[in-house]
Amino acid sequence: MQKYVCNVCGYEYDPAVGDPDNGIAPGTSFEDLPADWVCPMCGVGKEDFSPAE
Amino acid sequence: MAKRITDNITWVGKTDWELKMFHGNELSTRRGSSYNAYLLRGASKTVLIDTVWGPYDREFVARLKQEIDLTQIDAVIMQHNESDHSGALVELMRAIPGTPIYCTAKGEAIIRGHYHQDWNFVKVKTGDKLDLGGGESLTFIEAPMLHWPDTMFSYYDGCGGILFSNDGFGQHYASESLFNDEVPEAEMMAEAEKYYANILAPFCPMVTRKVKEILAMNLPLALICPSHGVIWRKDPGKIIEKYILWADAYAENQVTIVYDTMWNSTRRMAEAIARGITSAAPGTAVKLFNAAKEDKNDILTEIFHSRAVIAGSPTINNGYSYAMAGLMEMVKGMKLKKKVGAAFGSFGWSGEAVKQLSALLAEAGITVVDEGIRTPWVPDETALAACEEYGREFARKIQ
Numbered sequence: 001m002q003k004y005v006c007n008v009c010g011y012e013y014d015p016a017v018g019d020p021d022n023g024i025a026p027g028t029s030f031e032d033l034p035a036d037w038v039c040p041m042c043g044v045g046k047e048d049f050s051p052a053e
Numbered sequence: 054m055a056k057r058i059t060d061n062i063t064w065v066g067k068t069d070w071e072l073k074m075f076h077g078n079e080l081s082t083r084r085g086s087s088y089n090a091y092l093l094r095g096a097s098k099t100v101l102i103d104t105v106w107g108p109y110d111r112e113f114v115a116r117l118k119q120e121i122d123l124t125q126i127d128a129v130i131m132q133h134n135e136s137d138h139s140g141a142l143v144e145l146m147r148a149i150p151g152t153p154i155y156c157t158a159k160g161e162a163i164i165r166g167h168y169h170q171d172w173n174f175v176k177v178k179t180g181d182k183l184d185l186g187g188g189e190s191l192t193f194i195e196a197p198m199l200h201w202p203d204t205m206f207s208y209y210d211g212c213g214g215i216l217f218s219n220d221g222f223g224q225h226y227a228s229e230s231l232f233n234d235e236v237p238e239a240e241m242m243a244e245a246e247k248y249y250a251n252i253l254a255p256f257c258p259m260v261t262r263k264v265k266e267i268l269a270m271n272l273p274l275a276l277i278c279p280s281h282g283v284i285w286r287k288d289p290g291k292i293i294e295k296y297i298l299w300a301d302a303y304a305e306n307q308v309t310i311v312y313d314t315m316w317n318s319t320r321r322m323a324e325a326i327a328r329g330i331t332s333a334a335p336g337t338a339v340k341l342f343n344a345a346k347e348d349k350n351d352i353l354t355e356i357f358h359s360r361a362v363i364a365g366s367p368t369i370n371n372g373y374s375y376a377m378a379g380l381m382e383m384v385k386g387m388k389l390k391k392k393v394g395a396a397f398g399s400f401g402w403s404g405e406a407v408k409q410l411s412a413l414l415a416e417a418g419i420t421v422v423d424e425g426i427r428t429p430w431v432p433d434e435t436a437l438a439a440c441e442e443y444g445r446e447f448a449r450k451i452q
Contacts, residue, residue, distance in 0.1 A: 008159075010197035011259070021390075021418070040388075041198050041259060 003052040004030045009042035012052060055120045056231050058091070058276070058284065059212045065117050066090040067105040070227045075137075080251050081350045084244055085227025088137055089280045091217060092120060093209060095185025098127040100155075102207060102217050103280055107140030114144045123148045128175070128183060130191070131156040132219040133204045134163040138280055143168055155183065157195055160203035177205070185211070196221065196263050198256045206267075213275030216267070221260075222292050224248050224282030234287035241283060245292065248281070249299050250357035251350050254387040260300040264293060302390040304360035307338040308451075311352055312365030313345050313374035318399035318431050319367045325437040326363060326397060326426075329444020337448065345376035353383055361393045361451050362419060364410045368400040373409050381410070385417040392418075393451050396425035397440070399432065422450045 001015035013019070013033075018026040019040055024033060030049065038045055056064040066089040075082045088105035090113070099121065105113045117123065123145075131139060131154055142164065146152070153175045156164065161174040177183075182190040189211040196204045199221050207217040224244040228236050253260060277285040277292065285292050308330055314320040320343070327339045340359075342352045356362050364381065366373035396410035407425045415421050426443045428436045 008197075009202050009259075010195070041256060042202065 001029050004049040005052045006039045006042060006044065007048045007050055008044045009039060011039050011041040013049065055092075055116065058231060058278070059215075061094040062209075062212065062215070063092045063094075063120060064089060064231055064284075065092045065101070065113070065120055066103075067109045067113060068227050068229065069106070069109070072225070072227070075225060080225075081348050082225040083348070084225065084240065086225040086281050087227055089278065089282075089284075090138075091278060092117070092126075093185070093191070095187060095189055095191075095211070097186025098184070099125055100128045100130050100183065100185070100191065101126050101145075102130045103132055103138045103219065104129075104141035104145060106137040110141035110144035113141045114148065117145075126152055128152065129154045130183075130207055130217075131160055131164065132207060132217065133201055133280070134160050134167065135201060136167070138219070139164060139167060142172075143170070146170065146172055155193070157193075157197075157203050157205050159197070159201075160205070163201070163203045179205075185209075187211075194263075194267065196259075198259045199263060200252050200256060208272060210272075214273035215276045215278060216272075216274060216289075217278045219280045220252065221263075221279060222277050222285060222296070223279035226282040228283055231284050232286040233283045236283055242295075244282065245295070246299070246358070247350065247354045249296070250354040250387070254299075254357055254389070257300040257302075257388070257390070260296055264296055264300070268293070299357075303357065304392065305338070305358050306336060307340065307355070307359040308361040308363065308448075309352070309355045309359040310339065310341045310363045310365065311344050311356070311377075311380065312341070312398075313343065313367070313376045314365075314399075315367050315369065315374075316431070318428065319365045319397070321432055321437060322397055322399060322426070322428055322440045323363075323365055325432070325440035326444035326447070329441035329446075330448045331444075332441070333445035333448035334452070343376075344380045345374065349380055349383060352380060353387065356384060356392075357387065357389070359392070361447075362414070363395050363397065363447070364414060365397045366406045366410055367398050368404045368406040371403050371405050373398070373406040373413075377410065381413040381417065384419075385413070387417075389418055392420070393422050394419040395422050395447060397427070397443070398425075399428045399430070401430060404429070422447065 018024040070085040091102040194206040209215040226244040366377040
């Protein structure tokens, strides 16, 4: 699955890992993250993420 | 006064013994601090790495002029653009307006957002090099969120290898000496941990990633030059090892009991709980802090250091105390991992505080092990014995 990188802080969302600290199970694609999910590092929303190269 | 670090590197920063609060009033800096700026003279290029806080801008530029003709500076390297490092830029660039400013893309946006000037920005990314002549160069390493989006480190391959790490590995620690081997180690390390706990703790995953990335480069490293405090000359690897430890759900065998109290009932509960923990787990360090009296940032450092935190407050106006509210907001911001906790407090008639504090602990990512303990009015011997038993039970639960 496609990884995404936060444009603000560089945090990488890896679907294989998910974001368990914030209730996102491993295997959750970036598209399936809830609309109110925010970057666990700097707090910006999904709109500030870009597909990883 | 400029201070020589190596034959071609000079410290040109400002030591601020008077600084007692930082980030407004968010962070206490009881041992002062320094804003480190470095002048690096390569064979063909001279660069200035970072500046100082705004109130010292004229002093900084005047002293820099004593050290070098400013027009000889080929580039200004801005590793992080919070006011304590970029505050002298306006005064400096007035003298050398066309000199290129090397920074990350985020750095340019932040400098523009602060000073609203159209300077000669050169955007750099990880791996970009600035050739200093003589076969030496400065390599840039982006380090986002250590601790701002714009942060970068710079690695100089001369002098046995020097990492300019900006706020990373920093300490709010004023010293007339430049190096870690010239100051009392224990007090300086206490400031290094306080700095990490209060500034970098929320970004532990980025710390781990960046430190591993740098270690994997296998670079020779003679010095680490941070932007606050002393330079790591003796065993520079030691602070890197500490960062690896601190970034990985750090916890010593310590329980921190932090509370507020109005008429000493909650304090007496805290002391009884502490007795219980100590009797059931004698090797555990137990520390008590009154949140309204003790420095908030020192408490946060103790919590960072602990594996468990017990939060107490009397119930007042159907809620919890002002001091505990502020402290818990700061604890939440630290994004602590794998810590456990519970709440306690005295009350008169309604008694909501314990449940509310438990919820705040959970919101801060701390695993709440039980419902906590409440005592009406002033605890008598029976109530204090119950608190002691609660402490023993808590110690058993967190084994």
